[in-house]
Amino acid sequence: MALLAARTRGSRRTLPSEFELVARYFAPLSRAFPGAYGLRDDVALIRSSPGHELALKTDVIVAGVDFTPDTPPELIARKGLRVNLSDLAAKGARPRAYLLDLLLPDTIDEAWVAGFAAGLELDQAEYDVHLIGGDTSSTPGVLAVAVSAVGEVPIDRTLRRGGARPGDRLYLTGTIGDAALGLAAGRGELPQLDPRSTAFLMDRLRLPRPRVALGPHLIGLATAAIDVSDGLVADLRHLCTVSRLSAVIEAHAVPLSPAARAVIEADPAYLARALTGGDDYEILFTAPADAAPRIAELAVQCCTSIAAIGVVSAGSGGPAQVTVLGPGGQPMSFSTEGWTHFGGRSA
């Protein structure tokens, strides 16, 4: 690609050629995956394990939209990869490989690319996933990272949004609201918060922890599941809409980190921010009431906390009803339920 850019890019002096960059920094990330052909052919080949099918997901993160321009390249790389792995995990898929599209503005130098590749290498080791292809282009715009992740899942067993049944319990992995409150802290909204809590929340914003180890174990246990990225309330509504059910959750049962709890105790208005803020990358799932003992075992086995936060019930036939009972037992109202992309927040 890039005929038009011959002159644009010809004047570029901050980076080696794309071929050199690929050979030096990206090809090594493909070496353990034979079908990637060392990134030296036109396509990558992948075969699913017997009895499995492939699960595909793509997500793009953009400077100034999804991360601040001062974010270290290692963290940009890892976030770009992890937000995709989170979707795979929520569907019960085991990650295998990914493709990478990288848009690099003129300000990017070779040290940045080296840091970016080092971040990918760390996460490849952590999640057993491999770079198998990609494209790198200069841009007159801003830095952007698009990842297309490939996982595999037993045939016809993937966790869908639409399988919940009336009476199922709602469960949530990890904690909610850390990223949203980390963003608030980064904007200087939380000057009273102790430095350790501030650092914890900002780290959670910058480096999601997708539930990759847990996800595949939910197959056969969960009836429906969704990745929580737009905000807990919004994603619960997505699940209920597809499952044609209503839901009631209790705010006090929603798991919070000690840091998030400290913020909300100091100013209860932040509870709504936590419940609707997004960027959590936890798994929200439903399971029958009698699955509770197995879920408790699974949490221990995968070293991931799993909290019961509510129940789903038959829908009304109209738009999905999602009720959040506040600390006093009364239904909470939100100025917005979560991130709605171009529409933004109504607040």
Added chain:
Amino acid sequence: MALLAARTRGSRRTLPSEFELVARYFAPLSRAFPGAYGLRDDVALIRSSPGHELALKTDVIVAGVDFTPDTPPELIARKGLRVNLSDLAAKGARPRAYLLDLLLPDTIDEAWVAGFAAGLELDQAEYDVHLIGGDTSSTPGVLAVAVSAVGEVPIDRTLRRGGARPGDRLYLTGTIGDAALGLAAGRGELPQLDPRSTAFLMDRLRLPRPRVALGPHLIGLATAAIDVSDGLVADLRHLCTVSRLSAVIEAHAVPLSPAARAVIEADPAYLARALTGGDDYEILFTAPADAAPRIAELAVQCCTSIAAIGVVSAGSGGPAQVTVLGPGGQPMSFSTEGWTHFGGRSA
């Protein structure tokens, strides 16, 4: 994705929410592919046909780099998809599906998105390929389109860059240089060219014709193959490097369109531009000498011209030797062999 952007995007008034855009314009493009779940779940599922494996390729096109800002949205969409289908075709893979990442600056309105989706719909019908997932984000930068295409190919039969053998003939589909000369025309370099030829060349730049129907038929016939996108000479060198061979091609045998021929007859200096310009999206392949009759039949069957342009021979052990014999039989020299991405052209 997109916590940071809540405020950025909240002020956006030119577009409906991402959910509405997806429902209105993109979900219909997924309806014939059950594993896409109508773009209403976190991942898409895909299973290869028995005896096949999946081939993956991603490419990104960027405004001001790969297309001019005034390009109609239909053509941007189709080019973004087709450059990927060309890679699949060159490997013998049949296209099945694609993921789409779309970065939209504030200048984009709903009519643009409608046009973009209409372009995709045309090409889905033409190539029997389906949108199965994607991500749409606003950007403070420029428009960019990243496509990840999924094809399938019989297991262990894909066409590689590295399978050519000494004595094999070099073949090329279609014509070379039209896009590069179309770019020259668009820049006003070719004012003497007749309007019809100008329009033809510019159309070839804007709308590549990937050899999707032909590609799978090359399995069992071609010994090596590559998508010609960086420029004929550069891509021939890529093939020779991986195959560890040398090559000699004859410039007069390289197939040219009547329009390209007119440009070169008026000014022979444009021959080098045609041979190195890139954005051709043809297939360059090698085959044994005795395959010529079957290749001729295949060209008729697929309505695609295929020209014999030279031969490959044993390599020297050093860097691949690629010789282009000019109109007088003497080796041509090029200031650059093709598009080398960040490094640009040496000219």
